[in-house]
Amino acid sequence: MAVRQHHYQVTVTWTGNRGEGTSSYTAYDRSSDLQATGRDPIALSADPAFRGDASRWNPEQLLLASASACHKLWYLHVCADAGIIIDEYQDNAEGTMVEGVRGHFTRMTLRPQIRLRHPEDQPRAADLHHKAHDACFIANSLNFPVDIEPVFLHDKLSVV
Structure with missing residues (x-):
C-alpha cells in the first residue's frame, strides 16, 4: 500500500515593526498574522513572558x-x-x-x-x-x- 503524503502551507507575516525594525530587542513588537488560503487570519504574538501580546495566540x-x-x-x-x-x-x-x-x-x-x-x-x-x-x-x-x-x-x- 502506497503511503499518501499531505502538504500544508501557511504564511506568517510579521506586523510588529514600530519603525525601527529590529534595532534592539525592545524596539519591535512580536506581533504577526497567520494566514492560509481561504481562512480568516489569526493574530499571533509571543508568550507575554517573552514580550508578547497576551491578547494574541502564541x-x-x-x-x-x-x-x-x-x-x-x-x-x-x-x-x-x-x-x-x-x-x-x-x-x-x-x-x-x-x-x-x-x-x-x-x-x-x-x-x-x-x-x-x-x-x-x-x-x-x-x-x-x-x-x-x-x-x-x-x-x-x-x-x-x-x-x-x-x-x-x-x-x-x-x-x-
Whole structure:
C-alpha cells in the first residue's frame, strides 16, 4: 500500500515593526498574522513572558491546540468505528515548556472531559484513547510525552 503524503502551507507575516525594525530587542513588537488560503487570519504574538501580546495566540498555545485537536479527531473517529456515541467532548489541555538556549516542551497533558450517550460504554471508551493517541499525527511528531487523562461525565459539560 502506497503511503499518501499531505502538504500544508501557511504564511506568517510579521506586523510588529514600530519603525525601527529590529534595532534592539525592545524596539519591535512580536506581533504577526497567520494566514492560509481561504481562512480568516489569526493574530499571533509571543508568550507575554517573552514580550508578547497576551491578547494574541502564541506558538506554544497553537502547538498544544494542535495536539489536543488531533487527539480529539482521532478519538471521535475510533469511537464512531467502535459504535460508541460521544455526545460532548471538551479538552482542558496543558503543556510544560522550559526556557533556555534550547528551550523545549517537556510534557503535554490532555484532559478530555467526555459525555457518552451510553455510560456503560465507559471502559471501552477509555481504552480507545490509546488507539487514538497512537494514530495522532501530531503526537507522533513530538519528542516529549503526551499524557491522556480522560474524565467521563454524566452531566452536561460547562464551557470554560
